[in-house]
Amino acid sequence: KAGVTQTPRYLIKTRGQQVTLSCSPISGHRSVSWYQQTPGQGLQFLFEYFSETQRNKGNFPGRFSGRQFSNSRSEMNVSTLELGDSALYLCASSPGTRYNEQFFGPGTRLTVL
């Protein structure tokens, strides 16, 4: 099976712009989670989508949003970018039942100038 893929791998934006990141989960996986990884902060949970519905949400401002399509692919959108949004954004997929391990993609490195 192909692994989790994320596009683009690298992105440079300026403050105030918006950005959309994409994640394709492993075939058959119905859950997609998004994380923000920054040095010293570890992985901060953004949200989880399951069967096109947001199932869990982390403690991030409303500028961060996401959605999931019927084929389980997911997108994450960040509006009005701030310098502090510079991070590695990781997507992880799982079959969707509780306690399943998560399979991670390579991440999208976002730099906000």
Added chain:
Amino acid sequence: AQTVTQSQPEMSVQEAETVTLSCTYDTSESDYYLFWYKQPPSRQMILVIRQEAYKQQNATENRFSVNFQKAAKSFSLKISDSQLGDAAMYFCAYCGNQFYFGTGTSLTVIP
């Protein structure tokens, strides 16, 4: 909310030696899983080992084993016969209703 604490930001180990990475967590849930993930430099995060909270027996995967102390809410990772390829960032993770990750331990393997 659940929290996961990794108190060792950096660790180092001589090749072929053994190292233990610490992790503690806080939860009021009785049913959960624990994981250790490895993130090599510029590479994808991969699962190292998982432990079901209802199992008393510590999980083992080849050179990797855990010491799971449920009452103490402790979940340490032991790496035996360390290899250069073990150098990475290691994240402890708790999974109840959702995943919670620690801040990671950077492991250096010295040849």
